[in-house]
Amino acid sequence: GAVVSQHPSRVICKSGTSVKIECRSLDFQATTMFWYRQFPKQSLMLMATSNEGSKATYEQGVEKDKFLINHASLTLSTLTVTSAHPEDSSFYICSARAPLGTSGGAASHEQYFGPGTRLTVT
Amino acid sequence: AQKVTQAQTEISVVEKEDVTLDCVYETRDTTYYLFWYKQPPSGELVFLIRRNSFDEQNEISGRYSWNFQKSTSSFNFTITASQVVDSAVYFCALSSANFNKFYFGSGTKLNVKP
Numbered sequence: 001g002a003v004v005s006q007h008p009s010r011v012i013c014k015s016g017t018s019v020k021i022e023c024r025s026l027d028f029q030a031t032t033m034f035w036y037r038q039f040p041k042q043s044l045m046l047m048a049t050s051n052e053g054s055k056a057t058y059e060q061g062v063e064k065d066k067f068l069i070n071h072a073s074l075t076l077s078t079l080t081v082t083s084a085h086p087e088d089s090s091f092y093i094c095s096a097r098a099p100l101g102t103s104g105g106a107a108s109h110e111q112y113f114g115p116g117t118r119l120t121v122t
Numbered sequence: 123a124q125k126v127t128q129a130q131t132e133i134s135v136v137e138k139e140d141v142t143l144d145c146v147y148e149t150r151d152t153t154y155y156l157f158w159y160k161q162p163p164s165g166e167l168v169f170l171i172r173r174n175s176f177d178e179q180n181e182i183s184g185r186y187s188w189n190f191q192k193s194t195s196s197f198n199f200t201i202t203a204s205q206v207v208d209s210a211v212y213f214c215a216l217s218s219a220n221f222n223k224f225y226f227g228s229g230t231k232l233n234v235k236p
Contacts, residue, residue: 034224038165043213043226091165097221111221113159115166 002028004096006114013084021079021117023094029074030096038091050077084121092117124149126216128227135204136235143199143230145214153219156197161211204234
């Protein structure tokens with residue numbers, strides 16, 4: 001089956017620093033990746049959609065200058081939280097969507113979720 | 123507007139009891155998909171089932187069963203003979219036909235006590 005990995009799984013950083021989270025599709029090419037944020041005891045909220053080779057589309061209320069998304073290849077998207085603050089502490093989950101007509105381990109067009117990255121900003 | 127409602131915030135049962143998790147959705151799309159995911163304390167989303175809007179057949183997988191009723195816009199999930207390992211947060215989700223966006227419910231925390 002299709003596998004999506006995230007690195008790191010946990011990260012602690014100091015307030016004011018930046019942290020990068022990687023999302024990789026391991027056995028399929030993902031033209032589109034999604035980034036979600038989940039606060040404790042809350043649901044997943046879509047932050048942004050990134051398409052390979054183009055700028056990410058951010059959901060309303062998400063600061064694009066704070067959450068930098070780069071989707072440089074068909075298997076890698078990165079989320080950089082810039083100048084992190086304690087209120088950015090959250091669980092960040094990515095998902096990757098296989099393109100239409102794909103073959104292999106991923107079903108065409110379906111989203112596959114990564115295991116998540118727990119960010120703590122002190 | 124797309125919306126998923128899971129009215130039950132938290133449910134506690136004793137092992138071997140049956141439990142049903144409710145999910146009600148709203149969408150204007152004629153073609154859509156419904157999902158259930160399990161999120162254990164580790165945080166990783168575990169895919170349980172996907173249903174498309176044209177398939178109203180109920181499904182059973184081991185101790186899990188799902189009841190999809192378009193007439194009431196519901197997609198309920200029943201665990202039969204619950205086990206302690208079933209303790210987790212369960213999310214119901216709705217997506218458009220091209221899987222562009224997922225709309226998650228607020229989740230139901232299930233506590234199964236021995």
